[in-house]
Amino acid sequence: MNANTIITRDYVSEDYPQLIKLWKETGIGNPERGDNEKVIRNCLKIGGKLLVMVDTETGILMGSSWMTFDGRRMLLHHFAIKPEYQGKRLGTRLGRECIEFLKKAGYQVKLEVHKENLIAKRLYKKLGFFAFTNYDIFMIRDIQGNAWPENT
Numbered sequence: 413m414n415a416n417t418i419i420t421r422d423y424v425s426e427d428y429p430q431l432i433k434l435w436k437e438t439g440i441g442n443p444e445r446g447d448n449e450k451v452i453r454n455c456l457k458i459g460g461k462l463l464v465m466v467d468t469e470t471g472i473l474m475g476s477s478w479m480t481f482d483g484r485r486m487l488l489h490h491f492a493i494k495p496e497y498q499g500k501r502l503g504t505r506l507g508r509e510c511i512e513f514l515k516k517a518g519y520q521v522k523l524e525v526h527k528e529n530l531i532a533k534r535l536y537k538k539l540g541f542f543a544f545t546n547y548d549i550f551m552i553r554d555i556q557g558n559a560w561p562e563n564t
């Protein structure tokens with residue numbers, strides 16, 4: 413890995429196959445759950461931002477960070493580094509780049525992280541995030557009313 417050839421840039425459609433692979437490998441996304449190209453395009457049209465970390469020498473997509481805009485805040489999600497490149501400070505670098513983008517854009521930022529994801533929580537705290545301790549997350553995943561297991 414050559415740190416000098418690694419860049420962070422905006423997502424383009426050609427990244428999609430590697431992006432989905434990254435999300436599946438890191439257990440954070442799945443096209444069947446709505447993480448698909450159409451949803452990404454819609455999100456970008458309404459002010460979202462999807463950053464990818466790429467090694468320009470090898471063409472390998474090493475990381476992603478997706479920020480969804482609600483008109484006031486960005487929700488940061490799909491934050492991941494490819495397993496074989498984890499622990500090399502790329503997540504920290506990508507996180508800092510997101511914060512730089514958000515500072516320039518002037519948006520607040522929020523995220524959700526699993527209670528037991530200690531590595532991600534540690535990183536987010538170092539980036540300046542603080543945790544709300546008195547809220548639970550509620551969601552209706554299948555608005556059509558079909559059964560869907562909780563916590564997936």
Ligand SMILES: CC(C)(COP(=O)(O)OP(=O)(O)OC[C@H]1O[C@@H](n2cnc3c(N)ncnc32)[C@H](O)[C@@H]1OP(=O)(O)O)[C@@H](O)C(=O)NCCC(=O)NCCS
Nearest residue numbers: 438491492493498499500501502503504524525531532535
């Ligand atoms: C969370 C994630 C993005 C971190 O990326 P990364 O490139 O591995 O992180 P870094 O190398 O920058 O390390 C960040 C911190 O975590 C620590 N860390 C990284 N991997 C670790 C490991 N396997 N065990 C213990 N600590 C670890 C580092 O020491 C560093 O801490 P420090 O700043 O105090 O030294 C990455 O682990 C990942 O993609 N995980 C799977 C997807 C995920 O859970 N995403 C978050 C969803 S909310």
